[in-house]
Amino acid sequence: MSLREALKSGKFVVTAEIGPAKGVDVTEFLENAELLRGKVDAVNITDQQSAVMRLGSLAGCHLLKEKGGEPVFQMTCRDRNRIALQSDLLNAYVFGIENVLCLTGDYVTLGDHPQAKPVFDLDSVSLLQAARELEQGRDLAGKELKGAPKFFLGACVTPGADPVEPQLIKMEKKAKAGAQFFQTQAIYEPKKFEAFMKEAKKFGVQVLVGIVLIRSAAMARFMNKNVAGIHVPDEIIDEMDEAENKAQKSIEIAARLINEMKDMCQGAHIMAIGLESRVPAVLDAAGL
Amino acid sequence: MIISELKPFPEVLGYLEGEKKIFLVGCKGCAEVCHTGDEPQVLEMKQQLEQEGKSVTGYCVVDFLCDKALVKIRLLPHEAEIDAADSLLIMTCGIGVQATSAVVNKLSHPACNTINAGGARGEWRGSERCRECGDCVLDLTGGICPLTACTKGLINGPCGGAKDGRCEVEPEVRECGWHLIYERLKKLGRLDKMKAMPPPKDYGKMQPPKELRSTIMWALEQEETKV
Ligand code: SF4
Numbered sequence: 001m002s003l004r005e006a007l008k009s010g011k012f013v014v015t016a017e018i019g020p021a022k023g024v025d026v027t028e029f030l031e032n033a034e035l036l037r038g039k040v041d042a043v044n045i046t047d048q049q050s051a052v053m054r055l056g057s058l059a060g061c062h063l064l065k066e067k068g069g070e071p072v073f074q075m076t077c078r079d080r081n082r083i084a085l086q087s088d089l090l091n092a093y094v095f096g097i098e099n100v101l102c103l104t105g106d107y108v109t110l111g112d113h114p115q116a117k118p119v120f121d122l123d124s125v126s127l128l129q130a131a132r133e134l135e136q137g138r139d140l141a142g143k144e145l146k147g148a149p150k151f152f153l154g155a156c157v158t159p160g161a162d163p164v165e166p167q168l169i170k171m172e173k174k175a176k177a178g179a180q181f182f183q184t185q186a187i188y189e190p191k192k193f194e195a196f197m198k199e200a201k202k203f204g205v206q207v208l209v210g211i212v213l214i215r216s217a218a219m220a221r222f223m224n225k226n227v228a229g230i231h232v233p234d235e236i237i238d239e240m241d242e243a244e245n246k247a248q249k250s251i252e253i254a255a256r257l258i259n260e261m262k263d264m265c266q267g268a269h270i271m272a273i274g275l276e277s278r279v280p281a282v283l284d285a286a287g288l
Numbered sequence: 289m290i291i292s293e294l295k296p297f298p299e300v301l302g303y304l305e306g307e308k309k310i311f312l313v314g315c316k317g318c319a320e321v322c323h324t325g326d327e328p329q330v331l332e333m334k335q336q337l338e339q340e341g342k343s344v345t346g347y348c349v350v351d352f353l354c355d356k357a358l359v360k361i362r363l364l365p366h367e368a369e370i371d372a373a374d375s376l377l378i379m380t381c382g383i384g385v386q387a388t389s390a391v392v393n394k395l396s397h398p399a400c401n402t403i404n405a406g407g408a409r410g411e412w413r414g415s416e417r418c419r420e421c422g423d424c425v426l427d428l429t430g431g432i433c434p435l436t437a438c439t440k441g442l443i444n445g446p447c448g449g450a451k452d453g454r455c456e457v458e459p460e461v462r463e464c465g466w467h468l469i470y471e472r473l474k475k476l477g478r479l480d481k482m483k484a485m486p487p488p489k490d491y492g493k494m495q496p497p498k499e500l501r502s503t504i505m506w507a508l509e510q511e512e513t514k515v
């Protein structure tokens with residue numbers, strides 16, 4: 001079942017993500033893909049995550065598709081201008097990749113090539129607009145295409161941002177520009193998410209709540225200090241601190257969060273960041 | 289010198305949609321030389337706006353509109369006229385629009401596109417404010433330039449990287465430009481501007497012909513090479 005169909009069916013949808021290797025050894029990438037096969041409805045392939053140069057998302061999506069997976073092609077606007085972005089959208093389509101997550105992208109200085117020239121010719125909203133134009137059979141310059149693609153377009157939003165209003169304004173713009181589904185930045189506060197969804201519901205899009213698996217209390221503290229829009233409450237950090245079996249605890253917390261927020265949205269997006277092997281256990285624990 | 293050109297009138301009129309009373313601000317600096325913001329252009333704009341049914345509450349031509357401190361002083365005698373206006377229309381470069389926005393609590397619309405700064409930064413020298421994009425979007429952003437204030441030069445709102453109002457890049461020294469834009473528009477009660485959907489930016493306008501990107505100095509240099 002495609003992601004589009006899964007979301008349409010009304011079931012609670014689960015997506016996960018994997019990052020391609022830095023290099024051409026795809027063994028681990030394929031192992032992770034195999035771990036998730038049949039367990040989740042789609043798998044995002046990250047695009048030079050954190051501005052770190054590596055194997056591309058398009059190649060990753062293609063590999064996953066060959067193995068029968070349902071990939072979500074993540075695209076950022078950091079490294080390509082509108083010519084390359086539109087071309088890659090066409091490339092994705094001919095490879096049978098329909099799901100595209102349109103992102104702005106982290107700034108180059110956050111990654112491993114701070115010397116690079118940042119692009120940002122388009123941004124997340126105009127990338128969505130570009131994809132929509134291509135679907136109409138023309139490109140951003142208004143030139144006609146020989147054969148038009150069809151996509152299932154997604155975008156990202158940060159429900160834990162403070163203030164959240166700018167995020168909601170941009171979310172509405174993304175929805176207007178063509179985003180049909182949203183995968184959120186991680187959120188650990190169901191109350192906050194509930195308030196966010198009250199507003200987000202108005203945009204008529206499908207929302208998958210983001211969960212980053214917490215490895216340790218130290219990691220949670222690190223995210224609180226350094227990652228925008230993520231706030232892990234003290235109770236969860238203490239829980240993690242006190243737990244004997246950290247791996248078990250991280251699974252338990254993720255499953256609990258999913259269950260607490262399940263009725264507020266249409267699915268969950270689990271970002272395991274290297275702990276892909278734990279995703280099936282999280283789903284089991286959450287009863288999914 | 290900072291080279292600006294007047295935006296097409298329909299574009300300017302579009303910015304003023306829903307607004308009836310406008311206060312005009314011109315500039316006797318570079319905009320006088322470019323014939324974009326001197327008194328005759330301001331009066332012509334006044335007439336054009338009145339023909340479209342707008343009322344102009346007053347106008348002021350400031351010697352250097354890019355000098356934030358000066359703008360404040362020069363606008364002071366016009367306080368009542370500015371108070372009576374729905375918004376201001378600024379007929380000069382992007383720096384002048386931003387200087388006005390910074391001292392007036394009303395939306396300031398740009399009437400010009402800034403094409404080239406010829407190495408100048410205007411008289412408000414604290415920081416880089418205009419990147420001479422040739423297609424000024426200050427109307428949508430509360431008079432804060434998203435090309436210079438936002439590290440990524442985004443025109444559609446903030447990325448997900450801002451934390452506590454600071455940019456994901458150099459947070460110690462950089463505020464998030466979109467946080468500033470949001471706060472300003474919110475204060476002005478004009479968050480609708482942030483919801484607008486501009487078309488993808490035309491960066492071709494950032495590369496106008498050489499003579500437009502250059503100053504009179506360049507023209508002189510050209511002559512010099514001939515002798
Ligand atoms: S949007 Fe910014 S860079 Fe472009 S003309 Fe206006 S002030 Fe200058």
Ligand code: SF4
Nearest residue numbers: 438446447455464465
């Ligand atoms: S954090 Fe703010 S200023 Fe920095 S790139 Fe993102 S939107 Fe722009």
